[in-house]
Amino acid sequence: MLNEDYLRLKALVDDHLLDFLPDIDQKSITLYDSMRYSLVNGGKRIRPVLLLAACEFCDFDIRLALPYACAVEYIHTYSLIHDDLPAMDDDDLRRGEPTNHKVFGEDIAILAGDGLLSSAFEVMMKDMLLYFDNPDMLKRRVRAAYEISKGSGCRGMVSGQIADIEACGKDCSKEFLDYIHLNKTAALMISAVRAGAYIAGADNDRLIDLTNYAECIGLAFQIVDDLLDVEGDESVTGKRSGKDKELEKCTFPSIYGYTESLNRLDELTNRAIEILSPYYEEADFFISLAKDLAKRVK
Amino acid sequence: MLNEDYLRLKALVDDHLLDFLPDIDQKSITLYDSMRYSLVNGGKRIRPVLLLAACEFCDFDIRLALPYACAVEYIHTYSLIHDDLPAMDDDDLRRGEPTNHKVFGEDIAILAGDGLLSSAFEVMMKDMLLYFDNPDMLKRRVRAAYEISKGSGCRGMVSGQIADIEACGKDCSKEFLDYIHLNKTAALMISAVRAGAYIAGADNDRLIDLTNYAECIGLAFQIVDDLLDVEGDESVTGKRSGKDKELEKCTFPSIYGYTESLNRLDELTNRAIEILSPYYEEADFFISLAKDLAKRVK
Numbered sequence: 001m002l003n004e005d006y007l008r009l010k011a012l013v014d015d016h017l018l019d020f021l022p023d024i025d026q027k028s029i030t031l032y033d034s035m036r037y038s039l040v041n042g043g044k045r046i047r048p049v050l051l052l053a054a055c056e057f058c059d060f061d062i063r064l065a066l067p068y069a070c071a072v073e074y075i076h077t078y079s080l081i082h083d084d085l086p087a088m089d090d091d092d093l094r095r096g097e098p099t100n101h102k103v104f105g106e107d108i109a110i111l112a113g114d115g116l117l118s119s120a121f122e123v124m125m126k127d128m129l130l131y132f133d134n135p136d137m138l139k140r141r142v143r144a145a146y147e148i149s150k151g152s153g154c155r156g157m158v159s160g161q162i163a164d165i166e167a168c169g170k171d172c173s174k175e176f177l178d179y180i181h182l183n184k185t186a187a188l189m190i191s192a193v194r195a196g197a198y199i200a201g202a203d204n205d206r207l208i209d210l211t212n213y214a215e216c217i218g219l220a221f222q223i224v225d226d227l228l229d230v231e232g233d234e235s236v237t238g239k240r241s242g243k244d245k246e247l248e249k250c251t252f253p254s255i256y257g258y259t260e261s262l263n264r265l266d267e268l269t270n271r272a273i274e275i276l277s278p279y280y281e282e283a284d285f286f287i288s289l290a291k292d293l294a295k296r297v298k
Numbered sequence: 299m300l301n302e303d304y305l306r307l308k309a310l311v312d313d314h315l316l317d318f319l320p321d322i323d324q325k326s327i328t329l330y331d332s333m334r335y336s337l338v339n340g341g342k343r344i345r346p347v348l349l350l351a352a353c354e355f356c357d358f359d360i361r362l363a364l365p366y367a368c369a370v371e372y373i374h375t376y377s378l379i380h381d382d383l384p385a386m387d388d389d390d391l392r393r394g395e396p397t398n399h400k401v402f403g404e405d406i407a408i409l410a411g412d413g414l415l416s417s418a419f420e421v422m423m424k425d426m427l428l429y430f431d432n433p434d435m436l437k438r439r440v441r442a443a444y445e446i447s448k449g450s451g452c453r454g455m456v457s458g459q460i461a462d463i464e465a466c467g468k469d470c471s472k473e474f475l476d477y478i479h480l481n482k483t484a485a486l487m488i489s490a491v492r493a494g495a496y497i498a499g500a501d502n503d504r505l506i507d508l509t510n511y512a513e514c515i516g517l518a519f520q521i522v523d524d525l526l527d528v529e530g531d532e533s534v535t536g537k538r539s540g541k542d543k544e545l546e547k548c549t550f551p552s553i554y555g556y557t558e559s560l561n562r563l564d565e566l567t568n569r570a571i572e573i574l575s576p577y578y579e580e581a582d583f584f585i586s587l588a589k590d591l592a593k594r595v596k
Contacts, residue, residue: 021452022448022451022452022453023453024452024453024457025453025457025477025481027457027461027474027477028452028457028458028460028461028481030460030464031452031456031457031460032452035452078412079412082408082409082412085385085408087383087385087403087404087405087408088405088408105385106385107385107386107463108460108463110380110383110385110386110408111380111456111459111460111463113412114376114377114380114411114412114415114456115451115452115456115457115460117412117415117416118415118447118450118451118452118456119451119452121419121443121447121451122444122447122448122451122452122453125440125443125444125447126444128440128444129440129441129444132437132440135433135436138433138436138437138440139430139436142423142426142427142430142436142440143427145419145423146420146423146424146426146427149416149419149420149423149424150320150420152416153320153413153416153417153419153420154319154320154322154326154329154330154333154413154416154417154420155320155321155322155323155420158326158329158409158412158413158416159322159323159325159326159329159413160326161409162326162328162329162406162409162413163325163326165405165406165409166328176325179323179325183323183326
């Protein structure tokens with residue numbers, strides 16, 4: 001399904017994902033084991049791939065952006081571990097394997113999440129130290145890390161998760177649904193492309209176009225996720241279906257209905273493609289990605 | 299008990315602690331409420347005070363270090379919220395008030411912790427943007443944030459918490475006990491003084507002396523905490539006593555006994571004072587602090 005560029009970038013992330021974890025003392029090796037368990041348990045790696053692709057789109061050596069790409073995946077992974085906890089979505093299965101707390105216990109799972117979030121910032125800051133004799137590059141990296149902190153924190157992912165929880169079982173407006181999904185899902189994708197663009201020293205036009213593109217595919221991605229929860233094959237999605245309905249979550253199909261959700265998905269996909277079309281073949285990766293994401297439910 | 303300088307620095311932290319939280323959308327206001335609840339619920343503020351005191355000791359305007367001081371307190375507060383969760387220490391009371399999850403529920407408490415940790419890094423990175431035309435100051439701040447990330451993450455606090463959990467109910471060596479407490483408690487205090495020193499542009503001697511001092515008082519602080527759990531008055535400590543024994547935690551009194559723990563506390567206090575004595579009255583604050591901490595169990 002995914003194009004060759006995607007697989008190339010994903011392989012780079014997979015190959016280096018563990019390289020940037022801090023050296024953890026043998027006495028705390030369970031922390032490493034539990035973080036590693038969730039990190040290597042598959043995953044599409046869409047956020048780090050977006051970061052690297054944005055960096056490449058802005059004509060910069062993507063290997064120099066790897067610490068930031070991995071940091072974004074650490075953040076995404078911590079959010080999944082905490083999301084799966086009994087007090088949250090209470091999921092036993094993630095990507096077809098037992099969730100972190102089922103294997104390591106809730107206490108270790110909470111700390112593994114905390115450790116991954118901490119590691120994300122540690123790896124970015126450690127990377128910055130390498131650029132002390134190059135203030136321009138240093139500043140780009142500070143901006144990238146700031147973007148990632150915004151997208152993952154209280155003006156991004158965490159605020160979306162809170163809103164998601166609070167909307168459960170309630171009547172939810174379309175505006176509120178957009179707020180949830182923009183923050184819960186799109187925010188970190190937007191941060192990822194912006195971080196990649198900043199690291200590459202992108203001009204403002206590309207930065208804005210990538211931002212708008214990522215907003216569209218971030219929402220599209222969440223619609224697909226919501227639809228797969230309704231109609232998906234558990235052996236393909238790797239998680240139990242029907243969960244959203246059980247938790248009375250506020251989702252695209254619950255608010256718009258299935259068909260209208262598909263229409264919104266089409267609109268967002270077309271809009272994403274339209275935004276980057278002026279770049280012609282330079283934007284091939286992003287255009288294919290938008291199409292491929294939508295195909296997951298077609 | 300605490301000296302005037304301590305109260306002055308603590309008041310500065312208390313006055314500005316909420317100023318550096320990100321602007322949280324009204325739709326996610328529960329996130330703000332729950333973070334705020336735990337932030338303003340008293341606390342000694344020892345970590346941010348140490349950061350500011352180190353900065354002042356190195357002759358720098360402490361107001362410029364406030365975002366980092368508050369970041370350290372956000373990190374400490376997130377660790378308390380997660381520590382108190384039913385899956386961790388299962389505490390109902392913190393500083394004499396219901397713990398975060400008792401008020402907001404476990405799901406919100408987990409996210410409030412995540413939000414505080416995210417905010418800590420967001421505030422530091424946002425601060426860095428202000429120094430883009432002053433590379434020297436920018437680098438000092440990157441170093442400070444890196445120190446804080448190390449002290450709070452997988453080579454610091456989180457690794458100590460994992461070791462603490464794993465040692466429960468087991469025979470624990472003195473070496474392992476030191477490892478737990480160095481990481482669980484001292485690491486973030488060490489990071490705090492180092493961050494303050496870096497921001498101030500301290501020379502290497504002061505950096506090293508402050509580091510060694512903080513290691514001593516960090517361990518001393520944990521011994522006091524362990525002893526108060528055995529002998530403390532709940533109305534003073536604000537939390538339930540006897541908890542460590544119940545959880546079969548590996549503590550100073552459980553390994554060394556009460557009297558020998560007091561002796562270790564004295565040793566560490568004297569060592570801390572000795573390290574900074576060569577600075578005479580310049581180090582008055584730190585010397586008083588070491589003495590005052592030990593007095594909590596005398």
